[in-house]
Amino acid sequence: MNEARTVLGPVFCILYVVLYFTNKYVLSVLKFTYPTLFLGWQTFFGAVLLLVSGKLGWVELSGFPRSAVLSWLPGSLLFWGNIYGGSRALSSLPIPFFLTLHNASEVMSFLILKVTQRDRTSWQKVLSTLMLLVAAVCLILRDPQPHAGGYMWAVLHLSCVGAYKVFQRRSKGSHLSDLEQQLINYVFSALLLTSAAHPTGDLFGALEFPFLLSHKFHIGCFASALLGFCLLLASIRLKSSVPMDQVGAWVVVAKVLASGLSLFVFTVVIDLETLCCVVISHTGEALSVYAERVQDR
Known part of the structure; x- marks a missing residue:
């Protein structure tokens, strides 16, 4: 427990920030906007590393059993929508704006659970959900730069993330562990993305990409895949070592660090109104973590 509190949390935060920065560098700085190939490489590499680590x-x-795989396929489809929409959105949105929209996935989860369940909800949870929704909507309306396409993909991303959280929660009684679920996600996504590379034109477009022979590009793609796998292991280890409210707190810290440090690493056009949206979003997520802690007592 002491090791988890002193080491796993900071390691998770470092991996989270570096992964976002690496993905942003490849997608925005190098402008490699071929998500089927980029994500296909990441998911294939992740599946291989998981299988090798298991062996x-x-x-x-x-x-x-095959029945367990089939029952998890809806979750894998949501995972694919999550990473595809997220990649598209991150390529055009600054990291603080992307994370503000990502946080709004809690709104989607909240709405789905309210429709399907009749459990009482604390006022803290309702307030945090409203804060996340208001922050996301106001950000889209007040953004000083046009990011219409990025916000469209971000809405797909947050919808899939929110639905995936509910699906995963409903599947807690399955015989699949978190790692086994992720392995199915990786394999399904890799197959789907590879088969879509040719019809979408990503395969031939990437062959003309000017940085294709660049060491920076190769290092960035390899680092992204490896960091994603390491973050997966760190998050699962963290979940098994500390209570879920502490896991949520570390996630909030990681997002705040990624948003704040990105202002010094990447070019971000941000004004007071959009900055307030980002701050409200992170505050709303912190309140959501607190509300779940109170509810679990």
């Missing part, structure tokens, strides 16, 4: 005994992967 070597570094992680626990049990055999699971």
Whole structure:
């Protein structure tokens, strides 16, 4: 427990920030806007690393029946929408704006649960959900630069993330562990993205990409895939070592660090109104974590 509190949390935050910066660098600075290939490489690499780690005994992967895979496919489809929409959105939106929209996935989860369940909701949870919604809507309306396409993909991203959270919560009784669920997600997404590379034109467009032979491009793509896998392991280890409210707190810290530090690393056009939207969003997420902690007591 002491090791988790002193090491796992900061490691998770560092991996989270560096992964976002790496993805942003490849997608925006190098302008590699071919998501089927970029994400196909990441998911394929992640699946291979998971399988190799399982064979070597570094992680626990049990055999699971075909019925379990089939029952998880809706979750894999939501995962694919999550990463595809997120990649498209991150390529054009600054990291603080992207995370503000990402945080609004809690609104989607809240609405789905309210429709399907009749549980009482604390006023803190309602207030945090309203803060996340207001921050996202106001950001879209008050953004000083046109990011219409980025916001469209961000809405797809947050919708899939919110629905995936609910689906994962409903599937807690399944025989699949978090790692096994992620392995199915990786394999399904890699197959789907690879098959879509040719029809979307990404395959031939990437062959003409000026940075294709650049060491920076290769290092960025490899680092992105490796960091994504390491972040997955760190997050699962963190969830198994500390209470969920502390996991949520570390996620908030990681997002705040990514938003704040990105202002010094990337070019971001931000004014007082959009800055307030970002701050309200992170505050709303922190309140949501507190509300869930109170509810679990």
